[in-house]
Amino acid sequence: IDTLVDLRAAHEESPYMGLDVFEGEVVDMKEAGVLEPHRVKKQAMQSAAEAAEMILRIDDMIAAKGFEVSGKEHEEGGMEGMGGMPGGMPPM
Numbered sequence: 001i002d003t004l005v006d007l008r009a010a011h012e013e014s015p016y017m018g019l020d021v022f023e024g025e026v027v028d029m030k031e032a033g034v035l036e037p038h039r040v041k042k043q044a045m046q047s048a049a050e051a052a053e054m055i056l057r058i059d060d061m062i063a064a065k066g067f068e069v070s071g072k073e074h075e076e077g078g079m080e081g082m083g084g085m086p087g088g089m090p091p092m
Contacts, residue, residue, distance in 0.1 A: 003019065003026065010017035010026045018029035029035070 003024065006026045007017060007019055014028060014030075016028050016030040017026055018034065019025075020027045020032065
């Protein structure tokens with residue numbers, strides 16, 4: 001926790017401060033030659049956007065279909081073979 005506090009304080013001085021994982025110290029990563037390529041950041045942002053879009057599409061499909069649970073599925077805690085709640089659990 002002390003290292004995290006030190007890192008946050010160091011970020012007030014320079015946005016390039018980071019943690020040297022080999023020494024366990026806060027250092028200027030730009031001076032140490034540790035730079036993150038633009039391509040890595042771009043890919044991370046693209047992956048996050050794709051994941052969010054997929055979640056929203058699934059949510060839209062569920063809302064459009066009207067999520068229904070039959071009596072048998074509700075009593076047993078889920079659909080058969082889908083890893084629902086084990087038998088004997090009280091229905092929700």
